[in-house]
Amino acid sequence: MATQLKVALIQADLVWENPAENRENFSKTIDQISEDVDLIVLPEMFTSGFTMHPESVSETMDGETMQWLKKLAKEKNSAITGSLVIRENDNFFNRSVFVEPSGTIISYDKKHTFTLAGEHKIYKAGTKKVIIDYKGWKICPMVCYDLRFPVWARNTQDYDLLLYVANWPKPRINAWDALLKARAIENMSYCIGVNRVGLDGNDHEYSGHSACYNVLGNRIDATPFEKEGVDIVTLEKSHINKYREKLQFLNDRDDFSLKV
Template sequence: MKQALNQDIVAGIAQFNIQLGDCDANLQTALAALERLAGQGAQLVVLPEMWSTGYAYRQLDQLAQRTPAILTALAEVARRHQLVIVGSLVEQDGGRLYNSAYTIDAGTLVGHYRKLHLFSTMGEDRFLAAGDRTCVVPTRLGRIGVAICYDLRFPELFRKMALEGAAIICLPAEWPKPRQEHWRTLLRARAIENQLFVAAANCCGVQGKLDFFGMSLLLSARGEVLAEAGEHDTDLIATFSAEEMLSYRSQIPCFRDRRPEIYGTLP
């Protein structure tokens, strides 16, 4: 496997109640959180899924026009504080809309991931197009894998990113009640089985008929909870230890002991 982490990382999450369709209010909330987290020494900050708009489906065509300017504002903060920022926004391209997670490294856009698994139960597939590739991004902090919300239920995606050298998985989400235990259990499983760090940013509060529980998590490569949010707006921060991750991987060499010749190509 590729060397995945360059150093210990101070990771942060901005959890907040997304104001449906209000880009200006959401941007101000996000920028304020980024400033606070940078002031606490964060090097990596993850924002929730579709954080600038929420799932304002009927307005997404119009709201997508704001995304380039929002990325410019994030890039300025990232440049000024030398941050890596990951967050999901609505993207318009070729007449289609995507739920896209962008990775900005100290002012430069270095990663662009379109959500692969669309949550049909909520009608996401009726309004948005699906992506067609995974995303592991080389950054100044190491290799970061990116997934979005419902992707969490597909472990093959995370194993692929781990094999491609991801040391940290960043997962923006809008994961609603009552599936809190699924959220927590699946996140810990993805960390444990792939021996990597997880930074999962959920939103909180009520949007239309949906009630979001928050519970954003920063997890160690052993699946230990380093920091966990409640149900309200909050900032999380914790340190990902490169030495601890490498020690754990040497103690339980899951990747060395894999038997891919037996697994074959799954149907």
């Protein structure tokens, strides 16, 4: 069990609906990470941007992007995660994938599809919350709009890291900042959010604000707010244990179940 988890947050501009070019750009960025990390985090729909045209960018779980992720994870000896458009059984999913160096893949389908953009009409929503056990760290992956729904993220599994990947637009970035911090505090876990920057094919602007908060809601990263960049943060199990034992807030959490 690792007492530390070193995580690279990659805040990037995305080439609209061009998986090959996005893979090439991320390969260059990841190659420049000079230190060893345990986990590399890419944004939501990192191969395409937040598109409502899945037929032009969708792949299977054996497609080029998944093969690329497995190769990269092995080469870097680091897990890699982010979401992309997956086609499966005549349905499209906004699927978060977590690819380990061993080749193991764990996936989570976005539960809350973004109705304002019509995502619910095009993508099939997920129904299962996922907890990943990686190097002794329990990680809960979520995608973008999921951030607005605290019940779905409720820490009933004693996870250590709540992880959001997103294409969260600039006009509502204050909500992103506030809710990431709130999710860390209320769940007494680290909370990481990785967002994109730049303009997409619909002229929506994204301002990044990728961040990592500790269990007290203190930001511990130095990611530039509105620029492309990579920041590396070190998470400490001792920090989680210290404040959960001292404050014991999770002992008072509500006991309820969800209907999905």
